[in-house]
Amino acid sequence: MSSDLKQLNKLKKNSRRNNQLQEPKFVERLIKISRVSKVTKGGKKLSFRAIVVLGDENGKVGVGVAKADDVVNAFKKAKTDGRKNLITLPLTKSLSIPHDTVGQFGACRIIMKPAIEGSGVIAGGAVRIVLEVAGVKNVIAKQLGSNNLLNNARAAISGLEQLTTKAEVEKRRNL
Structure with missing residues (x-):
């Protein structure tokens, strides 16, 4: 009888381990x-x-920034900061953005426009990295103003935050 209880407890423990919220894999x-x-x-x-x-x-x-006494800890802290600042953006069927958008942060301005399928990510620097990690495959982007990598990344995030879909606009108009 006690061996049956032990096996039952083992099953419960393993099921708990497997049922934990599977955190999505982040790049x-x-x-x-x-x-x-x-x-x-x-x-x-x-x-x-x-x-x-x-x-x-x-x-x-999401974009994360952190300081530490060594590189490894700074990287880890920046990752946790990035997780806190995650945003969700709508993507079209062609893995592009739904409409033109302009993001601003500090002296940086980023202009982003949707592109046809197969054109790829036409952007430079930090904006390219942000768009690739977000999963946008076809977009044209241009940086204006400052060359600061952090401000450009944050400007790209602010531009992506402004994106909406047709369904969301219709929903707001009907209210």
Whole structure:
């Protein structure tokens, strides 16, 4: 009798392990690691700043930034920051964006336009990484203004946040 209970408990434990919420697999891409220093009374204190973009290549993307004393910890902290800042964007059947959009952050402006199937991601720098990790396959983007990688990534995110579908617009008009 006790052996049956042990087997039953083992089954329960294993089923709990398998039934945990399966977190979707995120793709992490490093935009930049920079060495930063803070001048203190005792001298210079060196640390590292990591900028990471993560997404599921299916319409979810986020940008994370973090500082730590070593590169590995900075990368890990940036990943957790990116998970907190995830956004969801609508994708068309041709894996493009539904309409033109302009994203702004600081002195950066990003213009994004949908492209026909097969054209690929025509963008540069941090914007390209953000779009690829988000799962957008056909888009044309242009950076205007500042060249700052972090601000360009955040401007791209702000532009992607503004995207809506026809169904969402119809729903808002009917209310």
